Protein backbone atom coordinates (compact mmCIF):
# COMPACT_ATOMS: atom_id res chain seq x y z
CA UNK A 374 0.00 0.00 0.00
CA UNK A 375 2.96 2.34 -0.50
CA UNK A 376 1.02 4.31 -3.08
CA UNK A 377 -1.54 5.41 -0.50
CA UNK A 378 1.18 7.30 1.36
CA UNK A 379 1.44 9.65 -1.59
CA UNK A 380 -2.14 10.81 -1.27
CA UNK A 381 -2.47 14.07 0.58
CA UNK A 382 -5.35 14.55 2.95
CA UNK A 383 -6.76 17.30 0.78
CA UNK A 384 -6.68 15.44 -2.52
CA UNK A 385 -8.09 12.27 -0.99
CA UNK A 386 -11.10 14.17 0.28
CA UNK A 387 -11.43 15.96 -3.03
CA UNK A 388 -11.69 12.57 -4.69
CA UNK A 389 -14.73 12.00 -2.57
CA UNK A 390 -16.41 15.24 -3.51
CA UNK A 391 -15.51 15.26 -7.17
CA UNK A 392 -15.11 11.62 -8.03
CA UNK A 393 -12.60 12.65 -10.65
CA UNK A 394 -8.97 11.89 -9.82
CA UNK A 395 -6.62 9.35 -8.39
CA UNK A 396 -6.90 6.19 -10.47
CA UNK A 397 -3.16 5.70 -10.38
CA UNK A 398 -3.35 5.58 -6.60
CA UNK A 399 -5.93 2.86 -6.53
CA UNK A 400 -4.41 -0.51 -7.25
CA UNK A 401 -7.65 -2.44 -6.90
CA UNK A 402 -9.48 -0.47 -9.52
CA UNK A 403 -9.38 -1.67 -13.09
CA UNK A 404 -9.55 1.25 -15.48
CA UNK A 405 -8.46 0.06 -18.84
CA UNK A 406 -10.27 2.49 -21.08
CA UNK A 407 -10.13 6.20 -21.72
CA UNK A 408 -13.51 6.37 -23.53
CA UNK A 409 -16.06 7.54 -20.96
CA UNK A 410 -18.87 5.60 -22.68
CA UNK A 411 -17.00 2.31 -22.84
CA UNK A 412 -17.59 -0.33 -20.20
CA UNK A 413 -15.46 -0.08 -17.08
CA UNK A 414 -15.34 -2.58 -14.28
CA UNK A 415 -14.20 -1.47 -10.86
CA UNK A 416 -13.91 -3.14 -7.49
CA UNK A 417 -15.69 -1.82 -4.47
CA UNK A 418 -17.02 -2.90 -1.15
CA UNK A 419 -20.30 -3.26 0.67
CA UNK A 420 -20.93 -0.09 2.64
CA UNK A 421 -23.18 -1.68 5.25
CA UNK A 422 -22.33 -2.22 8.90
CA UNK A 423 -22.07 -6.00 8.63
CA UNK A 424 -19.42 -8.46 9.83
CA UNK A 425 -18.83 -9.87 6.35
CA UNK A 426 -17.45 -6.75 4.69
CA UNK A 427 -17.98 -8.12 1.20
CA UNK A 428 -16.24 -7.08 -1.96
CA UNK A 429 -18.27 -6.31 -5.10
CA UNK A 430 -17.52 -5.56 -8.72
CA UNK A 431 -19.54 -3.11 -10.79
CA UNK A 432 -19.47 -2.59 -14.53
CA UNK A 433 -20.57 0.78 -15.87
CA UNK A 434 -21.20 1.48 -19.56
CA UNK A 435 -22.78 4.61 -21.02
CA UNK A 436 -23.05 5.91 -17.47
CA UNK A 437 -25.33 3.05 -16.44
CA UNK A 438 -24.57 0.08 -14.24
CA UNK A 439 -24.69 -2.96 -16.49
CA UNK A 440 -23.39 -5.58 -14.10
CA UNK A 441 -23.04 -5.90 -10.35
CA UNK A 442 -21.66 -8.98 -8.67
CA UNK A 443 -19.36 -10.47 -6.08
CA UNK A 444 -15.95 -11.43 -7.42
CA UNK A 445 -15.45 -15.18 -7.27
CA UNK A 446 -11.73 -14.78 -6.61
CA UNK A 447 -12.17 -12.70 -3.45
CA UNK A 448 -11.09 -15.06 -0.64
CA UNK A 449 -13.87 -14.14 1.79
CA UNK A 450 -16.77 -12.92 -0.37
CA UNK A 451 -16.18 -15.88 -2.73
CA UNK A 452 -18.66 -14.85 -5.40
CA UNK A 453 -21.72 -14.30 -3.20
CA UNK A 454 -23.45 -11.19 -1.90
CA UNK A 455 -26.33 -11.52 0.54
CA UNK A 456 -29.94 -10.72 -0.41
CA UNK A 457 -29.64 -7.20 1.00
CA UNK A 458 -26.86 -6.28 -1.40
CA UNK A 459 -27.29 -8.57 -4.40
CA UNK A 460 -29.60 -6.12 -6.23
CA UNK A 461 -28.20 -2.91 -4.77
CA UNK A 462 -28.19 -0.96 -8.08
CA UNK A 463 -31.89 -1.60 -8.74
CA UNK A 464 -32.98 -1.65 -5.10
CA UNK A 465 -31.19 1.54 -4.11
CA UNK A 466 -29.24 3.47 -6.75
CA UNK A 467 -31.90 3.29 -9.48
CA UNK A 468 -34.89 2.88 -7.20
CA UNK A 469 -37.90 4.90 -8.39
CA UNK A 470 -38.43 5.89 -4.76
CA UNK A 471 -35.02 7.45 -4.42
CA UNK A 472 -34.72 11.12 -3.52
CA UNK A 473 -32.97 13.04 -6.28
CA UNK A 474 -33.62 16.68 -5.35
CA UNK A 475 -33.43 18.66 -2.12
CA UNK A 476 -36.76 19.07 -0.31
CA UNK A 477 -38.17 21.65 2.06
CA UNK A 478 -40.96 20.87 4.50
CA UNK A 479 -44.39 22.39 3.83
CA UNK A 480 -46.51 20.18 6.09
CA UNK A 481 -46.41 19.39 9.79
CA UNK A 482 -43.35 17.60 11.16
CA UNK A 483 -43.73 13.91 10.44
CA UNK A 484 -46.44 14.45 7.84
CA UNK A 485 -43.99 13.90 4.98
CA UNK A 486 -45.13 16.91 2.92
CA UNK A 487 -42.30 18.68 1.10
CA UNK A 488 -41.64 20.86 -1.90
CA UNK A 489 -38.56 20.83 -4.06
CA UNK A 490 -35.92 23.47 -3.46
CA UNK A 491 -32.63 24.13 -5.21
CA UNK A 492 -29.37 23.10 -3.58
CA UNK A 493 -28.21 26.71 -3.46
CA UNK A 494 -31.39 28.02 -1.82
CA UNK A 495 -31.56 25.19 0.70
CA UNK A 496 -27.92 25.62 1.68
CA UNK A 497 -28.33 29.40 1.96
CA UNK A 498 -31.44 29.08 4.15
CA UNK A 499 -29.87 26.49 6.42
CA UNK A 500 -26.65 28.49 6.70
CA UNK A 501 -28.60 31.59 7.73
CA UNK A 502 -30.47 29.65 10.42
CA UNK A 503 -27.25 28.10 11.69
CA UNK A 504 -25.62 31.49 11.95
CA UNK A 505 -28.52 32.76 14.05
CA UNK A 506 -28.38 29.70 16.30
CA UNK A 507 -24.61 30.03 16.76
CA UNK A 508 -24.93 33.75 17.50
CA UNK A 509 -27.81 33.43 19.96
CA UNK A 510 -27.24 30.00 21.57
CA UNK A 511 -23.70 28.98 20.66
CA UNK A 512 -22.34 26.22 18.42
CA UNK A 513 -23.17 23.52 20.96
CA UNK A 514 -26.85 24.08 20.18
CA UNK A 515 -26.13 22.12 16.97
CA UNK A 516 -25.91 18.32 17.06
CA UNK A 517 -24.70 16.08 14.20
CA UNK A 518 -26.11 12.57 14.27
CA UNK A 519 -24.65 9.82 12.09
CA UNK A 520 -23.64 6.21 12.22
CA UNK A 521 -22.84 3.21 10.02
CA UNK A 522 -25.27 3.65 7.11
CA UNK A 523 -22.17 3.97 4.97
CA UNK A 524 -19.04 2.54 6.56
CA UNK A 525 -16.65 4.19 4.09
CA UNK A 526 -13.95 6.15 5.87
CA UNK A 527 -14.80 9.35 4.00
CA UNK A 528 -18.59 9.19 4.15
CA UNK A 529 -18.86 8.03 7.75
CA UNK A 530 -16.77 10.99 8.95
CA UNK A 531 -18.11 13.38 6.33
CA UNK A 532 -19.28 16.11 8.68
CA UNK A 533 -16.57 15.94 11.34
CA UNK A 534 -14.50 18.92 10.25
CA UNK A 535 -17.51 21.11 9.55
CA UNK A 536 -19.10 20.45 12.92
CA UNK A 537 -15.78 20.85 14.73
CA UNK A 538 -15.28 24.14 12.93
CA UNK A 539 -18.61 25.58 14.07
CA UNK A 540 -18.12 24.27 17.62
CA UNK A 541 -21.08 21.88 17.52
CA UNK A 542 -21.86 19.33 20.22
CA UNK A 543 -19.93 16.12 19.50
CA UNK A 544 -21.74 12.84 19.08
CA UNK A 545 -20.34 9.77 20.81
CA UNK A 546 -20.94 7.10 18.17
CA UNK A 547 -20.65 3.97 20.23
CA UNK A 548 -23.99 2.24 20.37
CA UNK A 549 -22.47 -0.98 19.08
CA UNK A 550 -19.21 -2.86 19.54
CA UNK A 551 -17.68 -0.60 22.18
CA UNK A 552 -18.42 -2.79 25.21
CA UNK A 553 -17.00 -5.99 23.73
CA UNK A 554 -14.04 -4.05 22.43
CA UNK A 555 -13.35 -2.55 25.88
CA UNK A 556 -13.54 -6.00 27.47
CA UNK A 557 -11.16 -7.62 25.01
CA UNK A 558 -8.80 -4.65 25.19
CA UNK A 559 -8.67 -5.03 28.97
CA UNK A 560 -7.37 -8.58 28.54
CA UNK A 561 -5.40 -8.47 25.30
CA UNK A 562 -4.50 -4.81 24.80
CA UNK A 563 -5.98 -4.90 21.28
CA UNK A 564 -8.91 -6.60 19.60
CA UNK A 565 -7.37 -8.25 16.56
CA UNK A 566 -7.25 -12.01 16.78
CA UNK A 567 -7.78 -14.93 14.47
CA UNK A 568 -8.62 -13.87 10.92
CA UNK A 569 -12.02 -15.10 9.69
CA UNK A 570 -10.61 -17.25 6.89
CA UNK A 571 -8.38 -19.07 9.39
CA UNK A 572 -11.40 -20.64 11.09
CA UNK A 573 -10.94 -23.34 8.46
CA UNK A 574 -8.05 -24.65 10.61
CA UNK A 575 -10.07 -24.78 13.83
CA UNK A 576 -11.07 -28.08 15.33
CA UNK A 577 -13.16 -26.83 18.25
CA UNK A 578 -15.29 -23.81 17.38
CA UNK A 579 -17.28 -21.91 20.00
CA UNK A 580 -19.67 -19.33 18.58
CA UNK A 581 -20.45 -17.27 21.66
CA UNK A 582 -23.50 -15.04 21.25
CA UNK A 583 -23.33 -14.87 17.45
CA UNK A 584 -25.63 -16.18 14.72
CA UNK A 585 -23.55 -16.37 11.53
CA UNK A 586 -26.14 -18.37 9.57
CA UNK A 587 -28.11 -15.11 9.42
CA UNK A 588 -25.68 -12.35 10.17
CA UNK A 589 -22.17 -13.48 9.19
CA UNK A 590 -22.99 -15.64 6.21
CA UNK A 591 -19.56 -15.76 4.63
CA UNK A 592 -17.97 -16.84 7.89
CA UNK A 593 -20.61 -19.55 8.20
CA UNK A 594 -19.52 -20.98 4.84
CA UNK A 595 -16.01 -21.45 6.23
CA UNK A 596 -17.35 -22.87 9.50
CA UNK A 597 -19.18 -25.49 7.45
CA UNK A 598 -15.95 -26.36 5.66
CA UNK A 599 -14.13 -26.70 8.98
CA UNK A 600 -16.89 -29.00 10.22
CA UNK A 601 -16.57 -31.09 7.09
CA UNK A 602 -12.93 -31.55 8.12
CA UNK A 603 -14.00 -32.74 11.57
CA UNK A 604 -14.38 -29.59 13.69
CA UNK A 605 -16.92 -29.63 16.52
CA UNK A 606 -19.28 -26.66 16.67
CA UNK A 607 -20.56 -25.35 20.00
CA UNK A 608 -23.01 -22.45 20.21
CA UNK A 609 -23.51 -20.49 23.43
CA UNK A 610 -26.64 -18.41 23.10
CA UNK A 611 -29.79 -17.82 25.15
CA UNK A 612 -31.65 -17.77 21.85
CA UNK A 613 -32.28 -20.86 19.73
CA UNK A 614 -30.94 -19.31 16.53
CA UNK A 615 -30.59 -20.99 13.14
CA UNK A 616 -26.91 -21.40 13.97
CA UNK A 617 -27.74 -23.01 17.32
CA UNK A 618 -30.10 -25.44 15.59
CA UNK A 619 -27.25 -26.62 13.37
CA UNK A 620 -24.60 -26.85 16.10
CA UNK A 621 -23.23 -30.08 17.57
CA UNK A 622 -23.97 -28.65 20.98
CA UNK A 623 -26.11 -25.69 22.01
CA UNK A 624 -25.71 -24.29 25.52
CA UNK A 625 -28.76 -22.13 26.15
CA UNK A 626 -27.76 -20.03 29.13
CA UNK A 627 -29.82 -17.39 30.94
CA UNK A 628 -29.38 -14.01 29.18
CA UNK A 629 -26.67 -11.84 30.73
CA UNK A 630 -24.83 -14.69 32.49
CA UNK A 631 -21.92 -15.07 30.04
CA UNK A 632 -19.40 -13.64 32.51
CA UNK A 633 -20.29 -16.27 35.10
CA UNK A 634 -20.00 -19.04 32.53
CA UNK A 635 -16.57 -17.84 31.38
CA UNK A 636 -15.35 -17.62 34.99
CA UNK A 637 -16.76 -21.11 35.63
CA UNK A 638 -14.82 -22.48 32.66
CA UNK A 639 -11.66 -20.84 33.99
CA UNK A 640 -12.37 -22.41 37.40
CA UNK A 641 -12.56 -25.91 35.92
CA UNK A 642 -9.52 -25.42 33.68
CA UNK A 643 -7.36 -24.32 36.61
CA UNK A 644 -8.81 -26.86 39.07
CA UNK A 645 -8.19 -29.75 36.68
CA UNK A 646 -4.80 -28.36 35.59
CA UNK A 647 -5.83 -28.14 31.95
CA UNK A 648 -4.02 -24.85 31.47
CA UNK A 649 -0.87 -24.31 29.40
CA UNK A 650 1.39 -23.20 32.24
CA UNK A 651 4.36 -22.44 30.02
CA UNK A 652 2.21 -20.12 27.90
CA UNK A 653 0.79 -18.44 31.00
CA UNK A 654 4.24 -17.92 32.47
CA UNK A 655 5.64 -16.46 29.30
CA UNK A 656 2.81 -14.28 28.04
CA UNK A 657 0.44 -13.34 30.86
CA UNK A 658 0.27 -11.58 34.20
CA UNK A 659 -2.18 -11.90 37.08
CA UNK A 660 -2.74 -15.65 37.19
CA UNK A 661 -2.59 -15.70 41.01
CA UNK A 662 -5.33 -13.07 41.36
CA UNK A 663 -7.44 -14.79 38.72
CA UNK A 664 -7.07 -18.20 40.41
CA UNK A 665 -8.27 -16.69 43.68
CA UNK A 666 -11.12 -14.82 42.01
CA UNK A 667 -12.59 -17.88 40.25
CA UNK A 668 -12.64 -20.03 43.39
CA UNK A 669 -16.24 -18.95 43.91
CA UNK A 670 -17.20 -20.00 40.35
CA UNK A 671 -17.35 -23.77 40.74
CA UNK A 672 -19.72 -25.47 38.26
CA UNK A 673 -22.38 -25.90 40.96
CA UNK A 674 -22.44 -22.15 41.62
CA UNK A 675 -22.27 -21.24 37.93
CA UNK A 676 -25.10 -23.67 37.13
CA UNK A 677 -27.36 -21.73 39.47
CA UNK A 678 -26.51 -18.43 37.75
CA UNK A 679 -26.55 -19.58 34.14
CA UNK A 680 -29.30 -22.19 34.26
CA UNK A 681 -26.94 -24.71 32.63
CA UNK A 682 -26.26 -28.19 33.93
CA UNK A 683 -23.09 -28.30 36.05
CA UNK A 684 -21.81 -31.35 34.21
CA UNK A 685 -22.19 -29.46 30.93
CA UNK A 686 -20.11 -26.58 32.28
CA UNK A 687 -17.31 -28.95 33.31
CA UNK A 688 -17.51 -30.84 30.01
CA UNK A 689 -17.32 -27.64 27.99
CA UNK A 690 -14.23 -26.54 29.94
CA UNK A 691 -12.51 -29.87 29.33
CA UNK A 692 -13.39 -30.10 25.65
CA UNK A 693 -12.38 -26.50 25.02
CA UNK A 694 -9.05 -26.86 26.80
CA UNK A 695 -8.21 -30.09 25.03
CA UNK A 696 -9.51 -29.15 21.58
CA UNK A 697 -6.79 -27.91 19.30
CA UNK A 698 -6.92 -25.58 17.55
CA UNK A 699 -9.81 -24.24 19.65
CA UNK A 700 -11.41 -20.98 18.67
CA UNK A 701 -13.94 -18.66 20.30
CA UNK A 702 -15.86 -16.26 18.06
CA UNK A 703 -17.50 -13.24 19.72
CA UNK A 704 -19.13 -10.24 18.14
CA UNK A 705 -21.61 -7.84 19.67
CA UNK A 706 -24.42 -10.18 20.79
CA UNK A 707 -23.19 -10.61 24.33
CA UNK A 708 -22.45 -6.94 24.94
CA UNK A 709 -26.09 -5.89 25.02
CA UNK A 710 -26.40 -6.24 28.76
CA UNK A 711 -25.18 -4.36 31.83
CA UNK A 712 -22.00 -6.48 32.16
CA UNK A 713 -21.19 -6.95 28.45
CA UNK A 714 -17.64 -5.66 28.70
CA UNK A 715 -16.92 -7.93 31.69
CA UNK A 716 -18.19 -10.93 29.72
CA UNK A 717 -15.84 -10.18 26.83
CA UNK A 718 -12.97 -9.59 29.24
CA UNK A 719 -13.49 -12.96 30.93
CA UNK A 720 -13.98 -14.84 27.65
CA UNK A 721 -10.78 -13.34 26.26
CA UNK A 722 -8.85 -14.92 29.15
CA UNK A 723 -9.73 -18.46 28.04
CA UNK A 724 -7.32 -18.77 25.08
CA UNK A 725 -4.58 -17.13 27.14
CA UNK A 726 -5.01 -19.85 29.80
CA UNK A 727 -5.01 -22.79 27.43
CA UNK A 728 -2.43 -21.46 24.97
CA UNK A 729 -5.06 -21.76 22.24
CA UNK A 730 -3.36 -18.87 20.45
CA UNK A 731 -0.40 -21.05 19.45
CA UNK A 732 -1.71 -23.09 16.50
CA UNK A 733 -3.20 -21.46 13.40
CA UNK A 734 -6.98 -21.33 13.79
CA UNK A 735 -6.81 -21.13 17.59
CA UNK A 736 -7.53 -18.15 19.85
CA UNK A 737 -10.20 -15.47 19.84
CA UNK A 738 -11.89 -13.94 16.81
CA UNK A 739 -13.43 -10.49 16.97
CA UNK A 740 -12.36 -7.47 14.86
CA UNK A 741 -9.62 -6.87 12.30
CA UNK A 742 -9.66 -3.12 11.72
CA UNK A 743 -6.52 -2.49 13.79
CA UNK A 744 -4.53 -4.22 11.06
CA UNK A 745 -5.05 -1.26 8.75
CA UNK A 746 -4.01 1.80 10.77
CA UNK A 747 -0.44 2.21 9.57
CA UNK A 748 -0.89 0.50 6.22
CA UNK A 749 -3.66 2.85 5.16
CA UNK A 750 -2.34 6.04 6.68
CA UNK A 751 -5.52 6.78 8.61
CA UNK A 752 -4.24 10.17 9.72
CA UNK A 753 -5.02 11.51 6.25
CA UNK A 754 -8.63 11.50 7.31
CA UNK A 755 -8.08 12.97 10.75
CA UNK A 756 -9.50 16.26 11.83
CA UNK A 757 -6.79 18.91 11.27
CA UNK A 758 -4.79 19.90 14.35
CA UNK A 759 -6.29 23.38 14.46
CA UNK A 760 -9.80 21.96 14.96
CA UNK A 761 -8.97 18.94 17.07
CA UNK A 762 -8.72 20.63 20.41
CA UNK A 763 -12.11 22.28 20.42
CA UNK A 764 -13.39 21.07 23.72
CA UNK A 765 -17.10 21.03 22.98
CA UNK A 766 -19.52 18.90 25.00
CA UNK A 767 -20.43 15.36 24.00
CA UNK A 768 -23.78 13.61 23.72
CA UNK A 769 -23.93 9.83 23.51
CA UNK A 770 -26.04 8.68 20.58
CA UNK A 771 -28.09 6.34 22.77
CA UNK A 772 -29.33 9.45 24.62
CA UNK A 773 -30.59 11.28 21.54
CA UNK A 774 -34.16 11.37 22.85
CA UNK A 775 -33.03 12.84 26.15
CA UNK A 776 -30.77 15.38 24.41
CA UNK A 777 -33.62 16.59 22.19
CA UNK A 778 -36.19 16.85 24.99
CA UNK A 779 -34.13 17.76 28.06
CA UNK A 780 -34.99 20.96 29.85
CA UNK A 781 -31.62 20.93 31.64
CA UNK A 782 -29.32 20.92 28.63
CA UNK A 783 -27.66 24.32 28.27
CA UNK A 784 -27.74 25.25 25.48
CA UNK A 785 -30.63 23.08 24.32
CA UNK A 786 -30.26 21.43 20.91
CA UNK A 787 -31.75 23.72 18.25
CA UNK A 788 -30.37 22.12 15.09
CA UNK A 789 -29.99 18.43 14.26
CA UNK A 790 -28.12 17.08 11.22
CA UNK A 791 -28.77 13.43 10.42
CA UNK A 792 -26.80 11.42 7.87
CA UNK A 793 -25.92 7.73 7.44
CA UNK A 794 -28.61 7.01 9.98
CA UNK A 795 -32.32 6.71 10.70
CA UNK A 796 -32.55 7.39 14.45
CA UNK A 797 -36.37 7.52 14.53
CA UNK A 798 -36.35 3.73 14.25
CA UNK A 799 -32.90 2.74 15.50
CA UNK A 800 -32.31 4.60 18.76
CA UNK A 801 -33.46 3.53 22.23
CA UNK A 802 -36.31 5.39 23.94
CA UNK A 803 -38.05 5.90 20.63
CA UNK A 804 -40.92 7.88 22.17
CA UNK A 805 -38.60 10.60 23.40
CA UNK A 806 -36.69 10.60 20.09
CA UNK A 807 -39.99 11.19 18.27
CA UNK A 808 -41.02 13.85 20.76
CA UNK A 809 -37.73 15.61 20.07
CA UNK A 810 -38.13 15.34 16.29
CA UNK A 811 -41.62 16.87 16.58
CA UNK A 812 -40.26 20.07 18.15
CA UNK A 813 -41.17 23.07 16.02
CA UNK A 814 -38.16 24.99 17.32
CA UNK A 815 -35.71 22.30 16.15
CA UNK A 816 -34.09 22.73 12.72
CA UNK A 817 -33.68 19.20 11.37
CA UNK A 818 -31.64 18.50 8.24
CA UNK A 819 -31.46 14.95 6.89
CA UNK A 820 -29.24 13.52 4.14
CA UNK A 821 -30.88 10.37 2.79
CA UNK A 822 -31.57 8.08 -0.15
CA UNK A 823 -35.24 7.69 0.70
CA UNK A 824 -37.90 9.47 2.71
CA UNK A 825 -37.26 7.49 5.89
CA UNK A 826 -39.12 7.80 9.18
CA UNK A 827 -36.53 10.35 10.32
CA UNK A 828 -36.57 12.25 7.02
CA UNK A 829 -40.34 12.77 7.36
CA UNK A 830 -39.58 14.99 10.37
CA UNK A 831 -36.95 17.04 8.59
CA UNK A 832 -37.18 20.70 7.66
CA UNK A 833 -34.81 20.04 4.80
CA UNK A 834 -33.90 16.75 3.14
CA UNK A 835 -30.88 16.43 0.87
CA UNK A 836 -30.56 13.44 -1.43
CA UNK A 837 -27.48 11.41 -0.53
CA UNK A 838 -25.18 9.54 -2.86
CA UNK A 839 -25.21 5.76 -2.75
CA UNK A 840 -22.14 3.58 -2.38
CA UNK A 841 -21.92 3.33 -6.18
CA UNK A 842 -21.38 7.07 -6.43
CA UNK A 843 -18.66 7.83 -3.90
CA UNK A 844 -14.96 7.63 -3.71
CA UNK A 845 -14.11 5.95 -0.49
CA UNK A 846 -11.78 3.78 1.52
CA UNK A 847 -12.91 0.73 3.45
CA UNK A 848 -10.69 -0.84 6.05
CA UNK A 849 -13.17 -3.43 7.13
CA UNK A 850 -14.00 -4.52 10.52
CA UNK A 851 -13.85 -8.21 10.26
CA UNK A 852 -11.78 -9.35 7.36
CA UNK A 853 -8.26 -8.47 6.42
CA UNK A 854 -8.64 -6.88 3.02
CA UNK A 855 -8.81 -3.12 2.49
CA UNK A 856 -10.67 -1.63 -0.45
CA UNK A 857 -10.58 1.57 -2.41
CA UNK A 858 -13.61 2.17 -4.51
CA UNK A 859 -14.83 4.62 -7.07
CA UNK A 860 -17.87 4.30 -9.28
CA UNK A 861 -19.41 7.64 -9.85
CA UNK A 862 -21.63 7.15 -12.85
CA UNK A 863 -22.69 10.40 -14.36
CA UNK A 864 -26.44 9.92 -14.44
CA UNK A 865 -26.61 10.96 -10.80
CA UNK A 866 -23.88 13.54 -10.63
CA UNK A 867 -26.38 16.23 -9.69
CA UNK A 868 -26.29 14.77 -6.19
CA UNK A 869 -23.56 15.98 -3.88
CA UNK A 870 -21.71 13.54 -1.67
CA UNK A 871 -22.19 13.99 2.02
CA UNK A 872 -18.72 15.42 2.29
CA UNK A 873 -19.64 17.84 -0.49
CA UNK A 874 -22.75 19.03 1.36
CA UNK A 875 -20.79 19.89 4.48
Ligand code: SF4
Nearest residue numbers: 419423426427455458
Ligand atom coordinates in the same frame (compact mmCIF):
# COMPACT_ATOMS: atom_id res chain seq x y z
S1 SF4 B 1 -23.22 -10.16 3.77
FE1 SF4 B 1 -22.95 -8.15 4.75
S2 SF4 B 1 -21.12 -7.27 3.79
FE2 SF4 B 1 -21.83 -8.97 2.48
S3 SF4 B 1 -23.17 -7.99 0.98
FE3 SF4 B 1 -24.47 -8.64 2.68
S4 SF4 B 1 -24.63 -6.84 4.03
FE4 SF4 B 1 -22.89 -6.52 2.65
